[in-house]
Amino acid sequence: MDETMTNPLLDTLELPRFGDILPDQIAPALDKVLGDHRAVVERIVATQPRSFAEAWLPLERADTAITAVWSAVSHLHGVADTPELRAAYVTGEERLVENNLEVMQNQALYAVLVALTQTTEFASLPDADRVAVDHRIRDFVLSGVALEAEDRARFAAISVELSQLSTAFGNAVLDATDAWFEHVEDAALLAGISEADTAMFADAATARGLPGWVVTLQMPSVSAVLTFAEDRGLRERVYTAYGTRASDQGPHAGQFDNSGRIASILDLRREGARLLGFTDPVAWSLATKMAPDAATVLAFLRDLGHRAKPAAIREYAELAEFAADHLGIAALQPWDMSYVSDRLRAARYAVDEQEVRAYFPVDRVIAGWQQLLDRLFGIRLIARADVPVYHPDACYYDVADEDGAIIAGVYVDLHARTGKRGGAWMAQARPRLKDGNSRRVPVAYLVCNFAPKTDGSPSLLSHKEVVTFLHETGHCLHHLFTRIDRPSIAGTNGFEWDAIELPSQLMEDFAWDRDVLNGMSGHYQTGAPLTAELFDKLLAARRFLSGMFVVRQVEFALFDLLLHLGTLGSDPMEVIEAAREAVAVVRPPAWHRFPHGFTHIFAGGYAAGYYSYLWAEVLSADGFQRFAEAGLVDRVTAATFRDEVLSRGASRPAADSFRAFRGRDADPQAILVRHGLAVHDDR
Ligand SMILES: [Zn+2]
Numbered sequence: 001m002d003e004t005m006t007n008p009l010l011d012t013l014e015l016p017r018f019g020d021i022l023p024d025q026i027a028p029a030l031d032k033v034l035g036d037h038r039a040v041v042e043r044i045v046a047t048q049p050r051s052f053a054e055a056w057l058p059l060e061r062a063d064t065a066i067t068a069v070w071s072a073v074s075h076l077h078g079v080a081d082t083p084e085l086r087a088a089y090v091t092g093e094e095r096l097v098e099n100n101l102e103v104m105q106n107q108a109l110y111a112v113l114v115a116l117t118q119t120t121e122f123a124s125l126p127d128a129d130r131v132a133v134d135h136r137i138r139d140f141v142l143s144g145v146a147l148e149a150e151d152r153a154r155f156a157a158i159s160v161e162l163s164q165l166s167t168a169f170g171n172a173v174l175d176a177t178d179a180w181f182e183h184v185e186d187a188a189l190l191a192g193i194s195e196a197d198t199a200m201f202a203d204a205a206t207a208r209g210l211p212g213w214v215v216t217l218q219m220p221s222v223s224a225v226l227t228f229a230e231d232r233g234l235r236e237r238v239y240t241a242y243g244t245r246a247s248d249q250g251p252h253a254g255q256f257d258n259s260g261r262i263a264s265i266l267d268l269r270r271e272g273a274r275l276l277g278f279t280d281p282v283a284w285s286l287a288t289k290m291a292p293d294a295a296t297v298l299a300f301l302r303d304l305g306h307r308a309k310p311a312a313i314r315e316y317a318e319l320a321e322f323a324a325d326h327l328g329i330a331a332l333q334p335w336d337m338s339y340v341s342d343r344l345r346a347a348r349y350a351v352d353e354q355e356v357r358a359y360f361p362v363d364r365v366i367a368g369w370q371q372l373l374d375r376l377f378g379i380r381l382i383a384r385a386d387v388p389v390y391h392p393d394a395c396y397y398d399v400a401d402e403d404g405a406i407i408a409g410v411y412v413d414l415h416a417r418t419g420k421r422g423g424a425w426m427a428q429a430r431p432r433l434k435d436g437n438s439r440r441v442p443v444a445y446l447v448c449n450f451a452p453k454t455d456g457s458p459s460l461l462s463h464k465e466v467v468t469f470l471h472e473t474g475h476c477l478h479h480l481f482t483r484i485d486r487p488s489i490a491g492t493n494g495f496e497w498d499a500i501e502l503p504s505q506l507m508e509d510f511a512w513d514r515d516v517l518n519g520m521s522g523h524y525q526t527g528a529p530l531t532a533e534l535f536d537k538l539l540a541a542r543r544f545l546s547g548m549f550v551v552r553q554v555e556f557a558l559f560d561l562l563l564h565l566g567t568l569g570s571d572p573m574e575v576i577e578a579a580r581e582a583v584a585v586v587r588p589p590a591w592h593r594f595p596h597g598f599t600h601i602f603a604g605g606y607a608a609g610y611y612s613y614l615w616a617e618v619l620s621a622d623g624f625q626r627f628a629e630a631g632l633v634d635r636v637t638a639a640t641f642r643d644e645v646l647s648r649g650a651s652r653p654a655a656d657s658f659r660a661f662r663g664r665d666a667d668p669q670a671i672l673v674r675h676g677l678a679v680h681d682d683r
Contacts, residue, residue, distance in 0.1 A: 018072075019390075023084040030066075037103075041103060049112070052133075055113065055115075064431060071429055073085075075427060104140060107145055128485065128651040131489055131650065135494050147276075154275065165264055166604075170602075172246040176252055181216045182214070182237060185211065192231075194228065197224035217241055217245065226335065232336070239335035243597075246597055247259065261602070269284070282294040282561060285609050290499040290653065291498055302582060305558070308583075308677065309585065312585045316548065319341060341544075350537070353462055358523050359524075359529070361461075362461060369520060378635065383397055384398055384409075408443065410443065411445045412446045413447050417452065425447050426445065448465065463511070467511045474506060478491045478492050482646070501616035509624040515632070550671065557610045559575055560606070617674070618666050619658060626662055627641075
């Protein structure tokens with residue numbers, strides 16, 4: 001019998017048959033798709049085809065089959081996990097990583113694709129076809145496969161060493177975090193801290209066999225102390241221990257010191273960049289991003305810092321004044337910042353979250369969400385009870401265009417439950433595909449973790465959760481509106497990483513409009529929309545200290561970029577001081593060691609890429625401004641956004657798509673408008 005009949009995971013063209021999928025089908029399904037993939041690669045390498053149909057399409061089809069199997073498995077792992085499923089998932093994930101490494105090191109396959117680009121046929125292919133191949137070749141080059149034997153070996157060794165150093169860096173931060181704690185026996189020391197947080201400290205003490213309370217450097221503990229502890233000495237000790245983790249300073253000076261690792265990581269990144277033909281690690285990082293070059297990013301950051309700094313200085317002065325007048329703090333210290341901020345927020349901008357939640361029962365939010373999508377894009381979501389799901393909370397919708405044609409599908413799964421990972425995310429279920437004469441529409445998963453309904457009330461969302469819901473909707477639309485038939489560059493796939501949050505953050509901003517919120521809110525008892533008073537409070541809270549937030553992000557991004565450029569040398573403390581000199585309004589003490597715990601760039605994927613947060617925010621804020629200028633919920637603007645950005649995916653540079661939508665490059669001023677720090681000037 002055909003395996004696709006017996007193993008539902010292999011039925012990769014139809015929607016996943018969630019009711020039939022079992023953990024023990026995962027390994028055999030992977031055997032099949034990985035085996036097919038290997039056979040395809042071997043055939044291409046052996047026959048050296050010169051046509052797109054023979055050199056590219058079989059590879060793409062084999063990739064798509066793997067993705068189809070794996071997206072169903074990883075979705076189930078994320079939303080309906082069991083011990084058996086997790087075990088199969090972990091093993092499968094390892095096999096996929098291995099397969100990918102093997103393919104990306106295949107020089108013969110790389111050579112076939114390069115030869116394909118030199119044919120006369122290739123020049124006449126549609127843009128998307130060429131871009132898909134070019135992207136793959138670029139990824140091959142970045143994996144070192146195009147290097148001569150000696151360099152290739154060195155590059156591979158560097159990659160391994162860098163990955164080990166990153167892990168060691170992260171572990172040192174974890175170990176330093178775990179190593180420090182303060183035993184508290186006098187309850188008075190914890191004054192100001194909530195009951196829940198105090199209970200957390202009591203648990204930490206019990207876990208160590210101690211009476212009283214234990215304050216640790218875990219994030220919830222640090223944040224509780226720095227934000228709420230009235231005892232200034234306790235705040236200072238926690239701030240000091242936290243800010244010197246894994247360094248040559250502080251209570252565990254030298255014990256987990258990341259100084260040497262930072263130096264080695266920088267050296268290896270520089271060497272790796274040079275081997276690949278880049279001037280420095282920044283150019284290496286930007287090779288796959290929207291930002292064109294280091295000079296542009298530097299100018300962007302300096303300009304943004306310059307624009308935001310006056311607001312940051314005003315906010316700092318407001319904090320200092322409030323601290324002196326109301327809290328008896330004559331000179332603000334870094335360990336006072338969160339505490340004073342929270343007091344000022346409570347005094348001037350307090351929002352009662354429970355009160356706000358009452359206005360956002362989930363059914364009302366979903367109805368308003370459907371209305372918003374209809375008003376903006378002319379699409380309707382039609383619930384399909386006949387499509388199998390894995391839990392009663394999940395629902396599948398057909399996405400119908402204005403003319404009634406079904407153009408996409410989306411699984412919406414909104415509530416927290418056992419076996420479901422926390423957070424919110426979008427993932428792809430099926431790509432848009434041409435299959436003979438029939439078309440397959442793109443399908444996405446939209447997952448959130450809202451509180452389930454209780455006996456007394458429906459599921460009530462916080463405003464922040466409404467924002468999150470629209471954020472993930474933006475990612476979904478990117479996938480659902482694609483018109484690109486090459487899955488590797490459709491929707492969010494292959495889209496420049498520093499622009500990927502453009503659709504999501506742009507959609508988020510609709511949750512900050514009064515009229516849109518009127519449509520998405522309705523008190524669960526009275527049906528009344530969110531009051532103007534609550535809305536104004538939410539808005540004020542959103543804008544609270546946002547100038548200081550922006551300059552801090554600029555400081556980190558500048559540090560990351562300057563350090564990887566190497567123009568100011570390799571001493572991280574000298575470089576961060578230079579970054580602070582340019583933008584900071586809060587100067588940590590000389591012994592503070594921010595770089596030593598900066599896992600984003602030394603143990604995460606943000607090396608020479610931290611600027612992406614701000615870069616994407618400028619794009620989304622400026623994109624949203626175009627909607628605002630046209631009256632916000634505007635069909636023409638939405639259609640242009642869909643045509644010029646969402647539907648194109650990575651088939652052309654994001655910069656071109658943005659320009660086509662906006663009529664010009666992004667204006668950094670938009671970020672200040674978004675944060676309420678400037679009025680928008682219409683030019
Ligand atoms: Zn996002």
